[in-house]
Amino acid sequence: MLLGLLTLATLAVATDVVVPNPNLKIVGIPPIPAALANKVAPYTEFKPNTAVSWHPTRRELVVATRAGNTTQLHRVTAPGAAFAQLTDFTEPVRYGAFLLRKPDALVFTRDAGGNEQRQVYRLDPGAKEPVLLTDPARRNEPVGVTRTHEFMLIESTDLDQGGRRENPTVDLSLVDPLDLARSRKLATLPGTGWGDFSFSFDDKRLAMVEFKSVNESYVWIMEVATGARTRVLPSEAVTGTTRIASADLNFARDGRGIFLATDRDGEFRKLAYLDLATGKLEYFGSAxxxxxxxxxxxxxxxxxxxxxxxxxxxxxxxxxxxxxxxxxxxxxxxxxxxxxxxxxxxxxxxxxxxxxxxxxxxxxxxxxxxxxxxxxxSVAPGIDATQFRTPQPITWKSFDGLTISGFVTRPDPRYKGKRPVLINIHGGPEAQSRPGFMGRWNYFVDELGIAIIDPNVRGSTGYGKTFATLDNGMKREDSVKDVGALLDWIATQPDLDPSRVVVYGGSYGGYMTLAVATNYPDRIAGAIDAVGIANFVSFLENTESYRRDLRRVEYGDERDPAMRAFLTRISPVTNAHKIKAPLFVAHGKNDPRVPYTEAEQIVDIARNNGAPVWYLLADNEGHGFAKKANADFYFYSMIAFLEKTLLAR
CATH class of the missing domain: 2.40.10 (Thrombin, subunit H)
Known part of the structure; x- marks a missing residue:
């Protein structure tokens, strides 16, 4: 096992290098100079602020922002007021709300070590420890609240502690956070893709979406008293193979209809009103x-x-x-x-x-x-964020003539000559790279002179429902070819150096990164895979069961012999012998989405084939690095990797 080869850094390391904390295990990563950590420190201190909820009776906000090593909840009593920290735990807390019936009691969610086995807690005023409100053996999510604010709607599902499961279900329960004895289960629902819940104003009905894929979902109405469900969009009377997707349900005040977004009659999700009596959709709003x-x-x-x-x-x-x-x-x-x-x-x-x-x-x-x-x-001492570079939209033609788009962030003109490139491929794949704040990645642009390209390959959202399906199933490698076409585009740019390109991606983007490393081994200088899929078959077999069917719709069903053979053929582990460029792999050991064994597979095979491999495994993380101490060391290592592969330092 690769874990036997991992070295755990200790405090005996010299003071002129960065000492990784005991939760980090490393392979192949050279010592990180302390001078580098000091230099980049200002870029690690950004603290984005996110509004989580309002106080129910006062004009105050609950805001999530980092406090020390993790994101925690804070009370902000007025615009510009100082933050008052509400939660203080070793694990991140990103969601919470005060209760209307007990306005200074806070309900929040938290998992452990990034395992996403979230639990719901109540923290009473003056209490040091919170009260657990949910079954710790299950995964629990607060997904709504009744109009009277008496009950929270909790969605819960079993985990794979007793082995993988087929045909998983979810339970919907009404939970009184102040008196658990009043709680009751509403229904057990087939599958695990239920969401977008909305109570009618009299709390007698509950609207919900059954999510099958980014292109297929169904709107249902449940009678709260009985749990009986009726499908309303498309209605149960509608037959045919046309798939539609709807989301963001809101019961109208009079209970006669629902406001929502739907793509039933076009490529994009539009704002509409669904009349529940007639089934008629009425679109309105900006085109x-x-x-x-x-x-x-x-x-x-x-x-x-x-x-x-x-x-x-x-x-x-x-x-x-x-x-x-x-x-x-x-x-x-x-x-x-x-x-x-x-x-x-x-x-x-x-x-x-x-x-x-x-x-x-x-x-x-x-x-x-x-x-x-x-x-x-939000401020970062020592950095003038107003000088950060702005992403610009770009397009290029792929192998089949399809136009692919993305964004490029070019460094300041003070950097002369052709600039090295870092391609950042988003995960999902049902997601979209969008212009916004790059956080610590601004260091790559401003201090290293690296251009960053964020492509939206086929399968991305935001470009219509047809575009989002163009990588499904056996069309998977077409999205990899979109990156190959991007490499061609880079070669046409007078300010970009096609001989100095590193590819980065997380989750599905990690698969894309590994696929580029195996399909275009002579055209990249390095690859960074974060929590990525290396073997589609083992990924589908080992991801948590509550996610498996939803992922099969996107990637294919590994139980089908023809699909299994295809997934095996295109998986990076099958083609790892083609990897030539240095590879950096990072993963969280508690990842329930993409198990860390995906990283172990690609690292083992690539190392045995002689490829230079850096490996970082965090014992207390999941699908990404949420703790600052871990994220910082990962960042330092990324800088060292980019300096070695792109800047020859």
């Missing part, structure tokens, strides 16, 4: 070739906040829910708007906003007055 990605109805049911993805930029629009006419737009700063959250007063709307020069801050809109308040101010 354009973009997806609606959030629909949030105010608690009084009178105003809709809608976020749209316009060429990668998140745009906020407001609508009168009764007339469905667009309201004036608030004067928010330039940037991408994400995640709109209403206060119970139905007047204040919190949004998160970031841009190339802003790490991420919280603003609120007073909707009746159309006034804007800035609640937080």
């Amino acid at each position: 354009g070739n973009w997806d609606v990605e959030q629909v949030a109805l105010s608690p009084d049911g009178r105003t809709l906040a809608v976020l749209s993805n316009a060429a990668g930029i998140g745009v906020l629009r407001l609508y009168d829910a009764e007339t469905r006419r667009e309201l004036p737009r608030p004067a928010l700063p330039l940037g991408t708007v994400r995640s709109a959250t209403w206060h119970e007063n139905s007047r204040d709307l919190a949004v998160n906003l970031n841009g190339a020069q802003s790490p991420g801050d919280v603003y609120s809109v007073n909707v009746p007055q159309m006034s804007v308040d800035r609640w937080t101010q």
Whole structure:
């Protein structure tokens, strides 16, 4: 086993190098000079702020931001006020809300070591330890709250501690966070892709989405008293093979219909109203070739906040829910708007906003007055973020003539000559690279003079539902060819050096990185695989069962002999003998999505084939590095890897 080869750094290491913390195990990574850590330190201190929830009775926000080593929750009592830390745990806490019936009691979620086995807790005023509200043997998610605020809606599912399972289910329960004896199970649902829950204003019905894939979902209405369900979009009377996707359900105030986003009648998800009596869809709002990605109805049911993805930029629009006419737009700063959250007063709307020069801050809109308040101010001592470079859109033609797009961030013109390139391939694959704040990656551009390209290969979202299916099943390698075409495009650019290209990707992007390393071994100088898939068959067999069927729709069913043979043929472990460029692999040992054994496989085979391999394994992380101490050492190692492969240092 590779773990037997891993070396655990100890405090005996000399003081002129960085000492990895005891949770990090390393192979092949050279000592990191302490001078490097000191130099890059300002780039590791960005603290994006995210609005999580409003206080139910006061105009105060719960904001998530890093406190020490992990993200924790904080209370902000007014725009610009100092943060008061609410949670303080070794594990990150990213979601929490105060209870209306006990306004200073906080309900929050937390997992352990990145295992995503989330539990729900209540932290009472003055208490040192929280009260566990859910079954610790299961994975639990708070997915809604009744209109009366008496009950939380909790979705829970079993884990694979007793072995992998087929045909998993989820339980929906109403949980009273102040009196667990009043809690009850609503229903057991087939599959695990249920979400976007919305209670009717009388709490008698529950709207929900059954998610099958990014291109296929179904809208259901459940009777809360009985658990009986009726499919309403497409209705159970509709037959045919056309797949549609709908999301972001909001029961209308009168209970006669639902506001939602759907792509039933086109390539993009549009804002619509579904009449539950007639089944008729009525579209409204701004036109354009973009997806609606959030629909949030105010608690009084009178105003809709809608976020749209316009060429990668998140745009906020407001609508009168009764007339469905667009309201004036608030004067928010330039940037991408994400995640709109209403206060119970139905007047204040919190949004998160970031841009190339802003790490991420919280603003609120007073909707009746159309006034804007800035609640937080993200700063990084010693760095002028206003000087960071702005990504620019690019396009290129792929092997079959399909136009592929992405963004390039070029370094300052003070860097002369052709610049090395870092290609950053997003995960998902149902996701999209969008212009925004690059965080510590700004160091690569500003201090190393590296150009960064973020491609949106076929299979990405944001370009219509057809584009999102172009990599499914046995078309998987077509997306890899899109990166091959990008390498051709780089060679045509007068300021970019095609002989100095490193490919990076996380999760599915990690697979893409390894696939580029095996399909184009002579055209890259290095590859960095973070929590990536190396063997599709073992990945599908070992990912947590609550995820497996959803991943089979995208990648193919490994139980089918023909598909299994195809997945085996294209898997990087099968082709690892082709890897020539240096490889850096990083993974979290508790990853429930892509098990760390994927990393072990590719590292073992690549090392045995003589390829230079760096390997970093974090014992207390999951699908990514969430703890600053781990993320910092990973960052230092990435810099050292890029300096060696791209800058010959």
